[in-house]
Amino acid sequence: MKHLAAYLLLTLGGNTSPSAEDIKTVLGAAGVEVDNDRLEKLIAELSGKDVNELIAEGSTKLASVPSGGASSGGAAAPSGGAAASGGAAAEPEKEAPKDEESDEDMGFGLFD
Structure with missing residues (x-):
């Protein structure tokens, strides 16, 4: 990746x-070690090709890749859904009582 970035x-x-x-000059200026095998392969793959065309081609290929999360098979019914379908109305969830000192901040406050 570093060779391609350079x-x-x-x-x-x-x-x-x-x-x-x-x-090698660019990577050396940044203090990065050069892997000659990977560098030679990169040069061989990209020689004679226009980088802008390669990027445009890659963008069209990426556009066809589905993105987003997988959908679950069944979604939860809305809060009024059970009553509307003739089932018993669901009771609202009760929140657990909050402790003054939770494990989230491990006893440290932001401004302590």
């Missing part, structure tokens, strides 16, 4: 075809 930074800066040495 590649993209270089293309953003105007270098349409960054070399391995260009990427």
